[in-house]
Amino acid sequence: MRAGKLNTVIVIQQPSKVYASGVQVETWTTLVQCWANLKPVVSNEFEKSNVKFQAETHYEVRIRHNPDVKPEHRFTNGGDTYHIFGVIHTDEAKRETVLYAKKAI
Numbered sequence: 421m422r423a424g425k426l427n428t429v430i431v432i433q434q435p436s437k438v439y440a441s442g443v444q445v446e447t448w449t450t451l452v453q454c455w456a457n458l459k460p461v462v463s464n465e466f467e468k469s470n471v472k473f474q475a476e477t478h479y480e481v482r483i484r485h486n487p488d489v490k491p492e493h494r495f496t497n498g499g500d501t502y503h504i505f506g507v508i509h510t511d512e513a514k515r516e517t518v519l520y521a522k523k524a525i
Contacts (some may be wrong), residue, residue, distance in 0.1 A: 426455035430481070432504075443483045451493060455477070457482045458497065460522075481519040485509065489517060 429480050433448040462478040479502060481495070487509065506520035 425457045425482070426484070427459050428456050428497060430454060430456045430458075430497045432486075432489055432493055432495045434490075434493050448494065451488060452486060453501050454483050454486070456495075456497075476522055476525070479519075479523070481521055483517050483519065485514040486517050488512075489519065491508075494524075495519070497520065 431453045432451045434451045435446055436449045437444050437452055438447055439445070459480045459482075461480045466471050481502075483489075489504070491504050491507055493495050494501055496502070501524040502521040503522045503524055508517055508518045508520075510516045
């Protein structure tokens with residue numbers, strides 16, 4: 421993968437559980453900060469009673485190979501949060517990992 425195509429910094433986060441006042445709370449901790457290429461691939465509009473109420477865009481995100489990234493993780497970029505729903509390691513040479521994500525609304 422050419423470095424010039426990785427033009428956006430993202431922070432990949434993993435869920436973790438902490439106890440606050442005796443109650444278990446899920447929080448997010450940083451797994452890794454890395455360079456990525458974000459590309460929108462699908463956009464859907466949902467309708468209810470003929471009123472559009474939500475748009476959803478899916479993203480293909482390419483990063484350098486990272487075997488630790490999993491579908492239960494998320495990433496942030498510029499104040500936006502994206503939920504990862506798919507992870508593919510594209511080749512046996514372990515050069516690239518492709519994430520499929522949707523922006524949290």
